[in-house]
Amino acid sequence: MSKVKTTFFCQKCGTAHAKWQGQCNGCKEWNTLVEEVIEKPKEKGWIAPKTSKSKGAVPIRIQEIDTDKESRISTNDSELNRVLGGGLVPGSVTLLGGEPGIGKSTLLLQISLQIKGKVLYVSGEESQKQIKLRAERIDAQNENCFILSETLTQKIFKQIEALEPNIVIIDSIQTLQTQYVESSPGSVSQIKECTSELIQFAKKTHTPVLLVGHITKDGAIAGPKVLEHMVDTVLQFEGDRNHIYRIIRAQKNRFGSTAEIGIYEMLSSGLRIVTNPSELLISQTDREMSGHAIAATVEGIRPLMIEVQALVSTAVYGTPQRSTTGFNAKRLNMLLAVLEKRAGFQLGSKDVFLNITGGISSEDPAIDLAVVAAILSSYHDIALPKETCFAAEIGLSGELRPVSKLDQRIAEAEKLGFETIVNSKGTKNKHSSKGINVLALTKIEEVVALLFV
Secondary structure: OOOOEEEEEEEEOOEEEOOOOOOOOOOOOOOEEEEEEOOOOOOOOOOOOOOOOOOOOOOHHHOOOOOOOOOOOOOOOOOHHHHHHHOOOOOOOOEEEOOOOOHHHHHHHHHHHHHHOOOEEEHHHOOOOOHHHHHHHOOOOOEEEEEEEEEEEHHHHHHHHOOOEEEEEOOOHHHHHHOOEEEOOOOOHHHHHHHHHHHHHHHHOOOOEEEEEOOOOOOOOEEHHHHHHOOOOOOOOEEEEOOOOEEEEEEEOOOOOOOOEEEEEEEEEEEOOOHHHHHOOOOOOOOOOOOEEEEEEEEOEEEEEEEEEEEEEEOOOOOEEEEEOOOOOOHHHHHHHHHHHOOOOOOOOOOEOOOOOOOOHOOOHHHHHHHHHHHHHHHHHOOOOOOOOEEEEEEEOOEEEOOOOHHHHHHHHHHHHOOOEEEEEEOOOOOOOOOEEEEEOOOOHHHHHHHHO
């Protein structure tokens, strides 16, 4: 056995230090170094068996590399396939992160039960009986889905060698440990070493591996930042546990675009694919209510119609309240200042509450006009026309600025039955249809005159 060494790792960025110090040299954070014992034997990591389908790497001219042979593996989940770029690439390593209880394990178990091929689902957090109970609730069957409750990577690789699965799912990477690193599971060195072994296995056997990653209170994936650099794809599973909608988006994808998103609905029987989220995110009521406006937004490259709700009331206390849900609070303050300066509305003594329905959060600047319309509707207590939607950014001088992908927004609004869409005059529109009236304006004063005069 080789000599045992101790190294101080930064719990933020994973930088190794020979001795303890107050500040990390890599990320400049204070008091983040933790001592870990490392034992480095002569051989470590995953070793390909003689019967393995791995091949030795040899240099090839780039012109001779054949890309047509690699066919993606469909997950039989249209939303996940869209986000991945068409399915799982053989030999790829995908990291799925999200808050506790958001549905990461449920999503991967559903994939295990509906995908074609032999799947090995490795769980370091739950027993086999617990996973069986969740599978019964999902109500899906797959004879080629195998469940393994294990945390030691060397034992996992022995089972993989015997089973030879087509896909390996690890839930979660923070619970795994390798016998070649003498530290507790979840530490920086354990996460790096376990991930390195899994990547080596995936590349040599062309077997796709899906990893579940915990996140910190700041929303970042727990462990060193190098973990996200090591894997091929990083997926983020988002949503509010108090709402039923979940969004999966790609933060990094070496085999496709990062602009796509997938939307699910969390039910007692598992996650249901939402094919038309716009109809679900808009309140279905015949009553006309003030403070409601419909925004034509784009999440990635997917057009959505979302409902913006606003409430403007007289401030009871000395300082007016500004509260937002799903929208940037600083941007709301900017829009209120523009309304007061350019349109003459005295909102300094008013409480303003803003909400995007369905638990959806949006950073799209094109919903500015819908936010302003909802605020003015609540201020005047006048309901906006139900057949009108909005898509424009608002500048500091009160001008309506053009937005991208307007033709997709118009097409989505027309498909859902809207008769008018208000946008900026400078936006280029390639969508030619007489089924919807495209109303182009230049200033916020024109919007006020159109809706409330």
